[in-house]
Amino acid sequence: MKEQPFALAAIRGSYRHFSEKEKKIADYVLNDPKNIIHLTINQISDELGLAESTIFRFCQRIGFKGFQAFKISLAAEVVAPLKDIHEKIEEGDSVERVTEKVFRSNIKTLEDTLQIADAEAMEQAVDAVMDARRIEFFGNGGSAVIAMDGCHKFIRLGLQVSINLDAHMQLMAASQLQQGDVAIVISHSGSTNDVLDVLRILKEKGVTIVCVTNFGKSPLSKDADIALYTSSEETDFRSEALSSRIAQLSLIDALYTNLMIARGEEGKKALQSMREAMSQKRL
DSSP: OOOOOOHHHHHHHHGGGOOHHHHHHHHHHHHOHHHHTTSOHHHHHHHHTOOHHHHHHHHHHTTOSSHHHHHHHHHHHHHSOOOOOOOOOOTTOOHHHHHHHHHHHHHHHHHHHHHTOOHHHHHHHHHHHHTOSOEEEEEOTHHHHHHHHHHHHHHTTTOOEEEOOSHHHHHHHHHHOOBTBEEEEEOSSSOOHHHHHHHHHHHHHTOEEEEEEESSOOHHHHHOSEEEEEOOOOOSSSOHHHHTHHHHHHHHHHHHHHHHHHHHHHHHHHHHHHHHHHGGGOO
16 A cells, blocks of 8 residues: 655645645644644634635645545644754855755655655566667756766666657657657756657557656656656745755666665576676676
8 A cells, every 4th residue: 555645745846837836735734833723624724714625625726635634634744753954055154064955955855755655666667668669768958967867877787778868869769769668857847848849759659668756746757657756845045946856866776776685596697798898897
């Protein structure tokens, strides 16, 4: 059974995709989460001037069955909370302090991403890749680095995997894929033009799409067959896309490790063959 996400992490991860009414609810919760657990949905409705159904749908949108399930999760977080390690970087901070805050921000991104991790989606991704005729990685900008890392890892599995970094070449590569192939698309926002252009072609070709993207609704997460989500917060000096990279890498690592286990002896033989080939490069 899929575990529900932590309430505050779910809200922060989805915030940029919320409507104005949803942001009003989100702000109300984030500003005083301890107060929310003592209120009824009717009281919050009166306080915000919103319909109870709007609040109920908000809870469902971020992964809960309803308002009560949302309150239970929220209570677990605020009654015995983890230490808040996501501190805002200030201009007057020392080099040592900035370095510490960056590390702690990355740690929190990993913790928040783990909280919303979907084991079922990971299992589906493993099964899809295991059955694939061919795997193609897609990513642009900062996500291209993650896609390259993924391709580098998957070659060790002995799978037919490739990547193109040029946007035009990506469209050409997508046009050559077919049903039975898997495209792993990495995009923090899930809504850039280059991603949507590739996405359209992949859908037309019937390719199975696995996406790695930030938690929340986006064109990519909506059209992907399987979605693996990250959760990260934006600060004055670091964008969400920057802090999410370590979470994206970790999701790819988790997928790779699960695939290596699933492939058993085939995976071990492929890895050994790669190591023998690379040994020629060592002195």
